[in-house]
Amino acid sequence: MRRITRRALLAFAAVCLCLLALGALPSLLGSGDPYYLTATPTDAEGPAVNATELSERRYPYLTAAIETGRSDPYRTGSVGLKEAFTHSPFDERDGLVARNPEARHDGGIVVASDDSRYLVAVRRA
Template sequence: MRPITRRAIAGFAVVVLALLALGALPSLLGSGEPYYLTATPTDADGPAVNVTGLSERRYPYLTEAIDSGRSAPYRRGPVGLKETFSHSPFDERQGLVARNPDARLNGGIVVVDGDDRYLVEVGRA
């Protein structure tokens, strides 16, 4: 094998390994207090985000919060690296606000799942 080909293959392998490490690294970087997405039943009137047909893969924290009241914990990274490469409850809340900005209420957002209404908030518990 020619030296240039060997270097190109080694460089490609290093890039692939670095990308794989960045994919696994965010789950190891959690620090600080955990954040949860909570869904509390509410009787609040007014605009709400319809989440009945939203994908469980796109909104895993929201789905779990609606099913059990609180999502799995999410810990922020120490220097902001984790937030860049991972999905968080903050991303889901921002996605819900983007769907209907008028549904915000007291620091949370009102959502409708079927006939049930919930106030969804990100917080520490």
């Protein structure tokens, strides 16, 4: 192998390793109080987002909140790097609002799952 080809391959491998590290590192970073996605049963009337058909892989915080009342904690990053690379309860809340903007109610969004309705909101501990 020529020396220039070898250097190019090593540089490419180093870039790939750095990108992999950036993908794994943000989940280890975190500071401040944790944020949770909470799901409180509600009798609110009006439009709601149908959560029955939502994927657990796409909405892991919402799924956990509906099952237990509160999702796993999410801590923000100290320098803003983490938010660009990780999935957060804020992303899920924004996704729910995008599905049905009229379902907003009392600082949260009304979600219907099976025969129950929940007020879903992001809360700080």
